[in-house]
Amino acid sequence: MKIKSQQDWWAGLMFIAFGVFFIVFALGTPEFINNIVGTKLIGGYQLGSSVRMGPAYFPVVLGGMLAILGALVLLDSIVEKGPDVAKFHFRPVLFLGLSSLAFAYLLKPLGLVLASVALVFISAYGGHEFKWKEVAIMSVALVIVSVLVFVKALSLPFPICPDFIEICPIR
Amino acid sequence: MEGIFGNLAIGFIEVFKLQAITMGGVTMTLPFNIIMCLIGCLLGTLIGVLPGIGPVATIAMLLPVTFNLSPIGALIMLAGIYYGAQYGGSTTAILINIPGESSSVVTCLDGYQMARQGRAGPALATAAIASFFAGCVSTLVIALFAPPLAEVALKFGPAEYTSLMVLGLVAATVLAHGSLIKAIAMVILGLLLGLVGTDVNSGVLRFAFGISELADGIGFVTVAMGMFGICEIIANLEQKEHREVFTSSVGKLMPSKEDWKRMVAPILRGTVLGSALGILPGGGALLASFASYTVEKKVSKYSHEFGTGAIEGVAGPESANNAGAQTSFIPLLTLGIPSNAVMALMIGAMMIQGIAPGPQVMTERPQLFWGMIASMWVGNLMLVILNLPLIGMWIKLLTVPYRYLYPSILLFMAIGVFSISNQPFDCFLMALFGLFGYVCVKLGCEPAPLILGFILGPLMEENLRRAMLLSRGDPWVFISPSKPISMGFIIASVVLLAIVALPSLRKKREEVFVEET
Numbered sequence: 297m298k299i300k301s302q303q304d305w306w307a308g309l310m311f312i313a314f315g316v317f318f319i320v321f322a323l324g325t326p327e328f329i330n331n332i333v334g335t336k337l338i339g340g341y342q343l344g345s346s347v348r349m350g351p352a353y354f355p356v357v358l359g360g361m362l363a364i365l366g367a368l369v370l371l372d373s374i375v376e377k378g379p380d381v382a383k384f385h386f387r388p389v390l391f392l393g394l395s396s397l398a399f400a401y402l403l404k405p406l407g408l409v410l411a412s413v414a415l416v417f418i419s420a421y422g423g424h425e426f427k428w429k430e431v432a433i434m435s436v437a438l439v440i441v442s443v444l445v446f447v448k449a450l451s452l453p454f455p456i457c458p459d460f461i462e463i464c465p466i467r
Numbered sequence: 468m469e470g471i472f473g474n475l476a477i478g479f480i481e482v483f484k485l486q487a488i489t490m491g492g493v494t495m496t497l498p499f500n501i502i503m504c505l506i507g508c509l510l511g512t513l514i515g516v517l518p519g520i521g522p523v524a525t526i527a528m529l530l531p532v533t534f535n536l537s538p539i540g541a542l543i544m545l546a547g548i549y550y551g552a553q554y555g556g557s558t559t560a561i562l563i564n565i566p567g568e569s570s571s572v573v574t575c576l577d578g579y580q581m582a583r584q585g586r587a588g589p590a591l592a593t594a595a596i597a598s599f600f601a602g603c604v605s606t607l608v609i610a611l612f613a614p615p616l617a618e619v620a621l622k623f624g625p626a627e628y629t630s631l632m633v634l635g636l637v638a639a640t641v642l643a644h645g646s647l648i649k650a651i652a653m654v655i656l657g658l659l660l661g662l663v664g665t666d667v668n669s670g671v672l673r674f675a676f677g678i679s680e681l682a683d684g685i686g687f688v689t690v691a692m693g694m695f696g697i698c699e700i701i702a703n704l705e706q707k708e709h710r711e712v713f714t715s716s717v718g719k720l721m722p723s724k725e726d727w728k729r730m731v732a733p734i735l736r737g738t739v740l741g742s743a744l745g746i747l748p749g750g751g752a753l754l755a756s757f758a759s760y761t762v763e764k765k766v767s768k769y770s771h772e773f774g775t776g777a778i779e780g781v782a783g784p785e786s787a788n789n790a791g792a793q794t795s796f797i798p799l800l801t802l803g804i805p806s807n808a809v810m811a812l813m814i815g816a817m818m819i820q821g822i823a824p825g826p827q828v829m830t831e832r833p834q835l836f837w838g839m840i841a842s843m844w845v846g847n848l849m850l851v852i853l854n855l856p857l858i859g860m861w862i863k864l865l866t867v868p869y870r871y872l873y874p875s876i877l878l879f880m881a882i883g884v885f886s887i888s889n890q891p892f893d894c895f896l897m898a899l900f901g902l903f904g905y906v907c908v909k910l911g912c913e914p915a916p917l918i919l920g921f922i923l924g925p926l927m928e929e930n931l932r933r934a935m936l937l938s939r940g941d942p943w944v945f946i947s948p949s950k951p952i953s954m955g956f957i958i959a960s961v962v963l964l965a966i967v968a969l970p971s972l973r974k975k976r977e978e979v980f981v982e983e984t
Contacts, residue, residue, distance in 0.1 A: 304646070307910040311652045318659050321674055341671050347940035351666040351673055354928045358659050365652040372648070381909050388704035389905060392697055392877065393898040399881045400894030408882075415881060416874045423704055423870045434871060438878055450532055452886045 301378025304369050311366025318359035322352040391422025407457045408447065412439050471610050474833070478841030481539060481834045500540050504842045507544035508849045511551020515571075516559050516861045520876055522552040523918075524696035526812045528879050530688045530819060531886040538820035539835050543842040545816050546796070549809050550602065550843065553752055553789045554850045557594040558861055561587060561781070570752035570788040573760040577773060577780030584776050589722040593730055593778055594785040595854045596722075601738040601786035602847030605793040608742045609800075609840050613829065617801040620826035623952070625933035626944050630956035632927045635804045637960040638747060639919050641967045649912045657917035660685060661924020668932060680892040687815050687921055689884055689893050691808070693900025694907070694914040696880050700873045701905050720855060726778050733763050733783035741790030746797050747806070755791030756784035793843055800836060801826055804923075808915045811922040 299305045324340020325333075344350025372378075395418035402411040416435040420426055446452045486499040514525045526545050533541035556571035561578035574594065581590040623631070640650035663674045664684025675681040722730070740762060741755035763783040764773050773780050795806045796813075803824035805811040817824045822832065829836045854861070884893045904914050938944035946954045 303909075303911045304649075307649055307652075307912055310906075310910065311649075311656070314656055314659070318674070341666075341673060342669070345940060346935055346942065349668075349932045349935060351669045351671040354931065355659060355662055355673070358655050358662075362652055362655045362659065365648055365655065368648050369646070369652065372646075379911065384905075384909060385701065385705050388701045389902060392701060392704075393902060395874075395877065396697075396881050396894050396898045396901075397891075399878070400885060400891035403885060403891070412878055415878050419874045419877050420870065423873070425870055430871075431874075434874065438875055442878060442882060446532075446882055446886075450535055452882070453889065454882075454886075 299373055300376060301373040302380045304373035304376075304378050306381060308366045308368075308370030308373055311369060312363050313366075315359045315361075315363030315366055318355050319363070322355040322359065388422045392419055395419035395422070403454065405459060407455045407459070408443060409439050409456055410458060412442055470614075474614075474837045475610055475841055477833055478837030478839070479845075481838030482543070482841045482845055486537075499537070500543055500838065500842065501845065503536070503540040503544040504547050504846050505849055507547020508551040508846050508853060510544075511548040511553075512555035512558075512850065512853055512861065513864070514548070515552035515555020515557075516864055517555075517867075517872065520699060520872070521695065522549050523691060523808050523812065524699060524876075524880070525552075526809060526816075527688050527691035527696060528876075528883045530812065530816055531883045533816055534819060534886075538817075538822060538832075539838050541816055541820060542813070542835070542839050543846075545813060546839060546843060547846045550789060550792045550846060551850060553792045554595065554598050554854055555861070557598070557781075557785055558591060558854070558858065559865065561590045561594065562862060563865060570756050570792070571785075572753075573756050573784045574781055576760070577775075577777050580774065580776035581778070581781065586776070588720040589726055589778070590781050591858060592720045592722050592855065593726065593781050595851055597730065597734045597737065597782045597786035598789040599847055599851045600734055601741060601790040602793060602850075603844060604738045605742045605745070605790040606840060606844045606847070608790075608794055609797055609843070610837075612746070613797055613801050613836075613840075616797065617826040617829045619952075620802050621830075623802075623826075624950075625930040625937065626950050627953045627956070628930040629927060629934050630945050630953040630960075631802060631804060632923050632930070634956040634960045634963075635798070635806065636916075636919060636923065637963055639807070640916050641963055646911065647964075647967055649910075650916045653907070653912050653914070653916040654920035657920025657922075658924040658927065659920075660690070660917070661687075661921045662928065667925070667929060678892070680888070680890055684925075685896060685921075686884075686887050686893060687811070687918070688887060689896045690900050690921055691812060691815075691918055692880050692884055693897045693902075694904035694918065695808070696876065697897065697901025698904035698908060698914065700876060701901065702908065703869060703873065720858075722778070729769070729778050730782035733759075733767070733779040734786045736762060736766075737783040737786035738790045741787030742794045744787075745791035745794030745806075752788040752792040752795070753807075756788035759783040759787035789847075796839075796843075799824065800828060800839070803828075805919060808918045811918050814922055 321338055322341055323343065325338045341352040342350035343352045343356065395415045398418055399411045399415040402414055413435045416438055417431055420431045420434070443456060447454055447456060482500050482504065483498055484500060485496050487494055487496050510525065511522065514520045514522065525548055529545065529548070533545070536544070553570060557574045557578065559565055560571040560574040561582050564575050564579040578590045578594065581587065636654050640647060640654055661684070663681055664672070665682055666673050672682060737759040740759050744755040744758055745752070760780060760783060763779045764770055767773070767777070767779050769777050769779060795810055798804050798806045799810045799813055803814070803826070805814050814824050822828060822835070880897070881894055884897045885891070887893050907914055907917075934944060935942070944950065946957050948954065
């Protein structure tokens with residue numbers, strides 16, 4: 297057996313994994329695994345009947361369909377030739393992800409100004425060119441715009457300054 | 468006919484109405500809706516011109532902001548972004564051969580060639596004129612077709628709704644790029660993700676894994692921003708940017724007499740084609756522009772000029788994409804079913820405002836319904852005014868490097884997502900879905916079908932449950948002769964799938980979408 301389409305191979309596996317995941321979490325772990333482990337690993341929800349569907353019914357049906365489709369894609373990958381998986385660029389993925397996380401977890405303790413600066417610097421670092429001066433100017437401009445638009449005009453309940461500073465200079 | 472004009476009058480009055488607005492502590496009396504329309508059109512043109520950010524990400528970004536707006540103002544603005552983007556996208560396509568918007572891909576073919584021959588001005592003018600004409604006609608089409616359709620839809624029971632959603636989702640997958648199976652799988656995955664959270668019928672918390680933030684489900688704004696916004700930025704950062712702008716050669720805008728003569732028929736055909744394709748579930752601007760280009764190439768007596776700067780190749784698709792963008796509001800406004808990812812977000816916007824999308828919107832909130840339609844006409848007029856004289860300004864924007872743009876886009880997205888529930892968790896989810904979307908793209912799976920499934924998941928489950936309860940568990944209820952409408956939808960879905968699965972057509976479909984990429 298030779299995989300003729302890397303792309304379809306991995307896509308198929310992904311769909312099967314998701315399908316199985318939803319079925320297992322909807323129905324709970326099968327009896328024999330529970331017996332081995334000794335306790336019920338995953339609780340699962342009520343299946344119900346086709347007349348009165350329980351919370352597990354629709355997810356199980358869909359999960360089954362997804363797994364079957366995934367298997368079809370998998371099968372296709374060894375029958376028909378297809379494209380390879382294009383190169384994965386980790387740098388932008390990493391820095392964009394990091395910057396949004398930094399923003400999210402810094403906003404409440406440090407306030408909008410510093411959180412925005414963190415986001416701009418980290419995300420800019422994920423690009424091709426990083427010039428300190430440019431990024432600094434950009435972050436100042438963006439902080440001004442976001443404070444004016446989001447906090448002043450749209451009155452979103454964001455803290456502007458860090459919460460350890462008693463008196464905020466920006467009003 | 469008279470009823471329509473009466474209704475449109477309600478709409479125009481709503482659009483131009485003066486309202487007292489309190490913003491930042493100051494109360495002003497302003498024609499608020501028209502200002503929202505202007506903002507929407509400006510933003511739409513802006514993101515249309517800028518490659519690398521599309522209407523889906525923009526609308527998702529602005530959804531949290533619309534919390535504080537009136538429902539009509541919010542919807543008018545969001546609609547403006549969508550059709551405004553169709554205008555703006557053509558500018559980029561013509562001047563730098565990069566489609567600012569996916570629906571202006573075909574405009575690149577002949578529009579850019581015209582620009583290279585020093586006829587960028589007439590090409591831009593043609594695009595604007597074609598879009599304006601199509602926008603006006605399709606506004607009338609909506610006003611004509613929406614009320615009767617909504618009347619039919621009011622009679623729909625749960626069985627009809629379930630079947631209709633099946634048809635909508637099938638149609639959306641058929642029109643997605645790439646593999647059909649993968650597109651269907653993405654829809655199902657979307658439906659499943661939509662089920663995360665509290666089950667309405669039993670109150671059971673599903674797939675939440677003890678995370679309290681997931682009790683209300685995954686916010687679809689979060690999903691949309693991750694899979695479109697973040698994912699688009701990453702994809703753009705993959706290549707080094709290089710842009711070549713024909714700034715010096717825009718020249719005079721006015722098309723010559725010969726040009727006028729040649730553009731009339733393509734505009735008419737494009738408008739009709741676009742309006743028809745926009746109404747279909749799964750249709751919209753993208754499909755319409757492709758269909759129109761193909762048709763023009765076939766029927767034009769200048770077909771040998773296509774690809775080397777034929778004005779028909781600009782006029783037809785540009786009118787079609789604008790007509791399609793607008794008539795795709797018909798299924799949304801009358802049935803409550805989104806036909807593409809942007810419409811899925813519009814449903815989200817309506818739900819944020821506490822409006823259940825569906826046929827009852829027209830009768831219960833005529834001001835909202837007709838105001839939105841009237842705003843489209845007003846918006847189109849604004850866009851012509853914005854686009855032609857201001858073209859120089861938009862071109863300047865093209866020279867802004869992407870490294871300035873994406874941190875700003877990301878910041879606004881993060882602020883938007885954070886403000887949904889004031890919890891860091893949503894931003895975390897956005898980053899996660901960004902990563903997931905990137906993986907999907909690498910594996911050749913389109914994110915758009917997933918979004919459609921996601922928004923329809925809970926709705927579909929509820930209607931399916933109700934239909935099955937009413938039929939006492941008989942699954943044949945969906946195709947029984949006692950429910951002809953439901954049967955029709957199911958048959959249509961099966962036929963659609965069968966047609967696409969046919970080998971000969973499959974090849975054709977692949978060819979069509981290959982041109983696009």
